[in-house]
Amino acid sequence: MSHPASSSDSQNPLLARWTSGFELPPFAAIRPEHFGPAFDQALAKHRAELDAIVADPAAPSFDNTIVALERSGRELESVSNVFFVLAGADTSDEIEAIERDISPLLARHRNTLYLNRALFSRIADLYAKRDALGLNAEQARVLERYHARFVRAGAALEKPAQDRLAVINERLASLGTGFAQNVLADEKSFVMLLEEDDLAGLPDFARAASKAAADERGHPGKYGITLARSSVESFLQFSSRRDLREKAFQAWIRRGENGGTTDNRAPIAEMVALRSERAKLLGFATFADYRLDDQMAKTPAAARKLLDEVWGRARAKAADERASLQAMVTKEGANFALAAHDWRYYAEKLRKAKFDLDETEIKPYLQLDKMIEAAFETARRLFGLSFKPVTLPLYHPDARAWEVTDAQGRQVALFIGDYFARSSKHSGAWSTALRDQEKLSGNIRPIVLNVCNFSKPAAGEPALLSFEDARTLFHEFGHALHSMLSNVTYPLLAGTAVPSDFVELPSQLYEHWLEVPEILEQHARHSRTGEPMPKTLLDRLLATRTFNQGFATVEYTACALVDLDLHSEPNAVALDISEFERKDLERIAMPPEIVMRHRLPHFQHLFAGGGYAAGYYSYMWSEVLDADAFAAFEEAGNAFDPATARRLREYVYGAGNLRDPAEAYKAFRGRLPTVDALLKKRGLADVA
Ligand SMILES: [Zn+2]
Numbered sequence: 001m002s003h004p005a006s007s008s009d010s011q012n013p014l015l016a017r018w019t020s021g022f023e024l025p026p027f028a029a030i031r032p033e034h035f036g037p038a039f040d041q042a043l044a045k046h047r048a049e050l051d052a053i054v055a056d057p058a059a060p061s062f063d064n065t066i067v068a069l070e071r072s073g074r075e076l077e078s079v080s081n082v083f084f085v086l087a088g089a090d091t092s093d094e095i096e097a098i099e100r101d102i103s104p105l106l107a108r109h110r111n112t113l114y115l116n117r118a119l120f121s122r123i124a125d126l127y128a129k130r131d132a133l134g135l136n137a138e139q140a141r142v143l144e145r146y147h148a149r150f151v152r153a154g155a156a157l158e159k160p161a162q163d164r165l166a167v168i169n170e171r172l173a174s175l176g177t178g179f180a181q182n183v184l185a186d187e188k189s190f191v192m193l194l195e196e197d198d199l200a201g202l203p204d205f206a207r208a209a210s211k212a213a214a215d216e217r218g219h220p221g222k223y224g225i226t227l228a229r230s231s232v233e234s235f236l237q238f239s240s241r242r243d244l245r246e247k248a249f250q251a252w253i254r255r256g257e258n259g260g261t262t263d264n265r266a267p268i269a270e271m272v273a274l275r276s277e278r279a280k281l282l283g284f285a286t287f288a289d290y291r292l293d294d295q296m297a298k299t300p301a302a303a304r305k306l307l308d309e310v311w312g313r314a315r316a317k318a319a320d321e322r323a324s325l326q327a328m329v330t331k332e333g334a335n336f337a338l339a340a341h342d343w344r345y346y347a348e349k350l351r352k353a354k355f356d357l358d359e360t361e362i363k364p365y366l367q368l369d370k371m372i373e374a375a376f377e378t379a380r381r382l383f384g385l386s387f388k389p390v391t392l393p394l395y396h397p398d399a400r401a402w403e404v405t406d407a408q409g410r411q412v413a414l415f416i417g418d419y420f421a422r423s424s425k426h427s428g429a430w431s432t433a434l435r436d437q438e439k440l441s442g443n444i445r446p447i448v449l450n451v452c453n454f455s456k457p458a459a460g461e462p463a464l465l466s467f468e469d470a471r472t473l474f475h476e477f478g479h480a481l482h483s484m485l486s487n488v489t490y491p492l493l494a495g496t497a498v499p500s501d502f503v504e505l506p507s508q509l510y511e512h513w514l515e516v517p518e519i520l521e522q523h524a525r526h527s528r529t530g531e532p533m534p535k536t537l538l539d540r541l542l543a544t545r546t547f548n549q550g551f552a553t554v555e556y557t558a559c560a561l562v563d564l565d566l567h568s569e570p571n572a573v574a575l576d577i578s579e580f581e582r583k584d585l586e587r588i589a590m591p592p593e594i595v596m597r598h599r600l601p602h603f604q605h606l607f608a609g610g611g612y613a614a615g616y617y618s619y620m621w622s623e624v625l626d627a628d629a630f631a632a633f634e635e636a637g638n639a640f641d642p643a644t645a646r647r648l649r650e651y652v653y654g655a656g657n658l659r660d661p662a663e664a665y666k667a668f669r670g671r672l673p674t675v676d677a678l679l680k681k682r683g684l685a686d687v688a
Contacts, residue, residue: 014038014079022403022414022447025082025434027395032094035083039102042075043109049073050113053122060122062133066143070440070490080106081434088432089451090396090424091184099177107173111166114153123147124156138658142490145657152294154282161281168274172610175267180426180608182262186255187227188423192248194223201240203360205464209234209455216422216456227252228421229428230455230469236344237359249341256601257578264601265577271607276572288567291614295499296621296661300568303501303617307564309675310620311557311588313687317550318591324350340595347548355547357540359466365524365533368419368454368463371470374523375477378513382645383485383653385412398422398456404484413484416449419473420456420463427453428604429472431479431507436494437486446495448483450476462527467541471511478510479503485653493657500615502661504622505629506653512630515542516639546683553682555597558590560617563606567614577601625665627681628673
């Protein structure tokens, strides 16, 4: 992309210094056409900075090479951060077009950085004499991480191999962007419009949410089921219309697999082949070997060992669950075999029968605003943080901001929450940052966002969450805390810049506090009466913790296994993706009544950028850590034990990538984790 420099550059809000409150980007003034010139200028500036480092006649030093690298590319980072927040949470045709242009350019730019042999030789020179440089522990870690990054990117390879890597990287970037846009296109183009008569079984909140969804899609007066998880899952849970459940479910699991221009199977096959080729150029047998070499697990075999340990037990538990659900079908006088689109519906019924508990009873007590307060309260009790709402011009009216301060009243971060689903937002839930913490250029505090897809209520109605939604809110807020509490000097090590099989520890660990009774007692309040959740209801809710966990574990673990298998293919050329998925599920004996939580054609973790490619096992790996870590609070007899919380902050939430993850965990817990707490948490400990 080339954009003639013009006098308008001086008015480009992306290139101006941001001086308003919290130095937030001036969202109100930013228009899509500002991004092209801003990217051009920021890329050129970063290139010039890198050239200057290489051209420095002085012998390489930590300061003139590593610190200089850490200080470079700041404009590019700011512009990228703003752009990708919008591309994820409030996109448009114009933003999508820019994204298609910019992603290969950014990949090319990363190549000029990480495949820069002159730059690498300075780093390698420093690394070789690292023990004689007088570095402190953090500086030594930064140098080691830079060296590893460059080596893993191919900086040490010969020119022909580097040229091929450069081509592969650019192509992968384009394919990843296209993949995510295809999924969004399939989600946008589907809405199952319903009339009053079609709503049998739906509780009030689901009727209200589907009315609001139809409204947002331009069908006022109707009801609509969309492919946002909150919308389709609650429909599957409650609708007694088996035909409509099947229709919605089929659309949901076929995202990215509908033929035509949005079909993702060919792009996936190409991505898998390119990743495999890249791994081989870098000296690894498969992409999974390459990917896990720099993770806490280290090898695919270690990740697989954990998944295998869980898989057999999960299938056994799911088989028991299936039998109970089938018994319900039969008891109702129906004679069909339970299908995938029936599971959630009968599970909800069984939960009601077994525990006298249904979602409609819980939901009025789980108000979005109160659950946000519950997440804040937990952070106050663990880490002494306070949250004050602030009114700032953000990128969408549904996004809200809070100023975060510590016990001494010092500013810790700005937190932005953007909770409601809309058609301009990609599906899923994530945490991201507009600015990371660091101390290299002053005490820079982070600006952190949580983006979710909860159903938006009709005007005047309270936003109500399912317990799963509340768990998602806590999960993403745990990631946010990892960014906000970060206390490092060098940006490279800030916050969530840790291996992906460790990054889910702070988020999944945080979910445990949602189940701490005193948190719900205080914050689960009925939306109409303001009454706290009755003790008996709370007890019944907590008693259902391990209910349907066979299903949940199978749904997840199948994805992790298929991901590992796909990225362990020794000869990953021209794979038929549908066929691969089918055969692999057959190999692991996937129960036919359960569908992968993310089928390959819409598996964004693996293919929309690839952050979790050969890494979806990370959630289970981190769960071993989070279950074991929460047990430390249980052993202390207090879910907010101050001494345990202090260690947790020092070695996990505040520590970024200061230490090797295993060392960090040992420093917190005094030992490495065992799998026992995880099996207990999922109710799998007693399963043969
Ligand atoms: Zn997460």
